[in-house]
Amino acid sequence: MNNxxxxxxxxxxxxxxxxxxxxxxLSASDLESAxxxxxxxxxxxxxxxxxxxxxxxxxxxxxxxxxxLEQYQGESCGAVPGNLRIYTDSQCLAGLxxxxxxxxxxxxxxxxxxxxxxxxxxxRAWYAASDLLGFELVKVAGHSRASSHDTVxxxxxxVDQEAxxxxxxxxxxxxxxxxxxxxxxxxxx
Numbered sequence: 318m319n320n321x322x323x324x325x326x327x328x329x330x331x332x333x334x335x336x337x338x339x340x341x342x343l344s345a346s347d348l349e350s351a352x353x354x355x356x357x358x359x360x361x362x363x364x365x366x367x368x369x370x371x372x373x374x375x376x377x378x379x380x381x382x383x384x385x386l387e388q389y390q391g392e393s394c395g396a397v398p399g400n401l402r403i404y405t406d407s408q409c410l411a412g413l414x415x416x417x418x419x420x421x422x423x424x425x426x427x428x429x430x431x432x433x434x435x436x437x438x439x440x441r442a443w444y445a446a447s448d449l450l451g452f453e454l455v456k457v458a459g460h461s462r463a464s465s466h467d468t469v470x471x472x473x474x475x476v477d478q479e480a481x482x483x484x485x486x487x488x489x490x491x492x493x494x495x496x497x498x499x500x501x502x503x504x505x506x
Contacts, residue, residue, distance in 0.1 A: 320345045322469075323452075324404045324476045325385050327377045328484040333495060335370045337487060338381025339480035341472070342389060345402070348468050360475050366483045371501040378407040379439040386446050401452040404473055411456040413443055 322343045329336030341364045367384050369377055382403065389401060405411070421444075425437035434440070446452075457473045 321389065321401045322348055322404060323385055323389055323401060324473055325378075325382045326406065326473065326477045326480045327374070327381050328477075328480040329372065329374045329377050330484065330488065331374065333488075334372055335368070335487075335497065336372055336374070336377040337480055337483040338367045338369060338377060338384060339476050339483065340365050340381065340385035340388060341476050342385075342392065343472070348472070357475055360472060361479055364476055364479045366480070368487060368497070370497045375409045376436055376439065378405070378409055379436065379443055382407075382410060383439065383442055383446060386450065386452075390450075401450055403452050403454045404457050404469060405454065406457050406473070406477075408456075410443075410454060413440065414447070414454070417444060 322345055324341040324343070325339070327336050327338050341360065343363075365385075365388060367381070369380055372380060382405065385403075403410075420434075420440060425434050425440060426432065427434055455469075457470060
């Protein structure tokens with residue numbers, strides 16, 4: 318039985334190759350709340366954020382969930398495999414399990430070029446985390462109409478909105494994102 322819910326979403330700026338990952342850990346019993354009982358402010362203060370540079374939207378989705386899983390492991394000493402359900406709208410993450418056998422059989426090399434895939438290390442880390450934690454991944458319909466939201470979609474929507482707000486804030490902080498990207502690309506201080 319899954320007794321922990323992890324919501325993960327990202328907001329990225331493809332031009333600057335930076336983004337913000339957001340995660341929210343809740344007990345599964347929190348998802349049993351009636352839709353009207355969900356308190357936006359109480360949830361918003363529990364969302365955690367991490368800034369990423371030199372990334373793409375696909376890479377950011379995987380980086381964020383791996384970071385969120387570290388958060389989960391840090392808070393759940395003695396976590397029991399199978400107790401975690403991850404909610405995301407990422408098509409990439411939703412398809413990774415089905416791609417596993419093919420990726421591993423090709424040793425994470427591109428079919429077309431024979432080169433190592435750009436995200437090979439992240440895919441390996443994802444599969445290792447999946448094996449260790451035995452989590453279930455649930456694909457949430459992102460950006461759906463509010464009138465069609467159930468409790469999970471409402472909470473996911475809040476995480477999505479806060480991730481976008483966090484990226485806007487970062488971008489507005491006097492070019493901090495641009496400096497971080499430049500530093501990552503040049504290796505300078």
